[in-house]
Amino acid sequence: MKRHPWIAALMATAAVFLGSCGGAGDKEPEDAGTSLPYTLLPEQTAGWSDADLEFFLHGSMGTEVLPEAVLRAWAETEPGLFPTVTLTNFGAVAGRADGPPLGFSLRAVEHLGGLPSIGINCASCHAGQVERAGGGKGVTILGGPAAFDAEAFFGAVVVAMVKTADAEAMKKFLPAYARAREGAEAEAAVRTQVEADAAGIEAAVKEDPLANRGAVAGALHVIAPAQLEVYEPGTKTLVPLPELARNLLRLFHNMRAALHIPDQLPASGPAPSGPGRNDAFGLLSLVLLGAPQEHAPVKFGVVWNVDRRRWVHWDGNTPSPMARNLLAAVGLGAPLLGKKAVLDVAVLRRQTQLSETIRPPKYPWEIDGEAAKRGAERYQVSCARCHDGPEGDGRLFAVAEVGTDPVRARMFAPKLAEGFNGFLRTVEAPGFDGSKEPAIRSTQKYWAADLAGVWARAPYLHNGSVRTMGELLMPPALRAKTWRRGTRRYDAAGMGYEDEGGYVFDTATPGNSNAGHDYGTGLPGEAKRELIEYLKTR
Secondary structure, three states: OOOOHHHHHHHHHHHHHOOOOOOOOOOOOOOOOOOOOOEEOHHHHOOOOHHHHHHHHHOOOOOOOEEHHHHHHHHHHOOOOOOOOOOHHHOOEOOOOOOOOEOEEEEEOHHHOOOEEEEEOHHHHHEEEEEEOOOOOOEEEEOOOOOOOHHHHHHHHHHHHHHHOOHHHHHHHHHHHHHHHHOHHHHHHHHHHHHHOHHHHHHHHHHOOOOOOOOOOOOOOOOOHHHHOOEOOOOOOEOOHHHHHHHHHHHHHHHHHHOOOOOOOOOOOOOOOOOOEEOHHHHHHHHHHOOOOOOOOEEOOOOOOHHHOOOEOOOOOEOOHHHHHHHHHHHOOOOEEOOEEOOOHHHHHHHHHHHOOOOOOOOOOOOOHHHHHHHHHHHHHHOHHHHOOOOOHHHEEEHHHHOOOOHHHHHOOHHHHHHHHHHHHHOEOOOOOOOOOOOOOOOOEEEOOOOOOHHHOOOEOOOOOEOEHHHHOOOHHHOOOEEEEOOOEEEOOOOEEOOOOOEEEEOOOOOOOOOOOOOOOOOOHHHHHHHHHHHOOO
């Protein structure tokens, strides 16, 4: 069957984002059960109630975009994209056996036909796990950069939608969907009926594979819950399968619209950012402002102690985490109807407020105390000038001074900042006022962050291009040019993650340079070890 041009373009583009799919996360923990399978550090959430923790880990940000039944069906029909419904293959952290991974919410969504649907929240990118190499129980770290591969996850959703908008794929999807909704008996009945209704299903898909008919670009179909049922109400009589296929295509249309995926996409895209990184502002510029940017991947930020800072992000570009989170929610699944954002600002504000009270994690393993004492002196000589002191603009440094990859600083120019400010001034979200002061600025510099909890912030530099602190203290020319990312196993001596995982980090790729930041690289070997031991105490 000849594919619609939109499908061909989308397949080519989304495939780029799946370059690291299927290998971002380690094996799912064997002890996952009714409680969290890993240990939380109590000092990170002092004063939180159980409800606060549950909300941070699983509360909604209005981004629910993937119906759980659809995910379960795709796990059967597209195992190469979704090898497990736990999503741990994308680096997600397994939660309780009866719930979604950490950082994922689950709620019924009206524009998705009332189906219980999953979406991501702050914890998907800021709840990671650390396991000491050699064994031992892992530790769940809140507020630091997790190893979740957001691009691969959303890329898999997009590709699966595209593949299912094909008559043959739809005929395989319908029985799997029936099983996800009603069980094995429904699956068997639908599988038999598919053969009888094959011509009708094929015609339904071919006549409008993108379900654009009757929908304005970017608008949502109205889908009643009954339209997505497998059985007629109150019976064991199957609904007409061609009509169910049409309604599922409408569902996919609404999922694409909520993700702001246009009908026309470029035939190629940038290299995958990999686990723990993305180009959030570049993506938001594309989907919200219609302004493509130079690809500038950065690692997920650090949110502990963020309430003590005036400006956040690697370039100190916003004083308003709330504005940033609203942009993220709209970009990650909250529909935008004209200027109206379909989300609950109150729950978004609660997520933001909780994230601002997370404190740094203490190093959970042994530290060489005597070496750390000597390392404190090394720190004062080599690091304190940039990383200590008031959290003001004096902590911003020009690219020419630090010598690190320039792409993010160059990309985030004043014109882009004003584009986001214009969006925030005009977006309609009851409870949010983006007109009081500019929420986004352009510095075109990089922020020297406080080093509290720095042991848990690997890999290092704003783009995550240096695997361990030990390598960061090497002259740039001696740092690894390629290495692997995705493991949770921790290299205690180097202070970073082991060189293993499903994603190959290539520092020759645009935006991925590991050059610069040569501070401390001239120290003798033992002095570097002492400095690393001290940094574990921060």
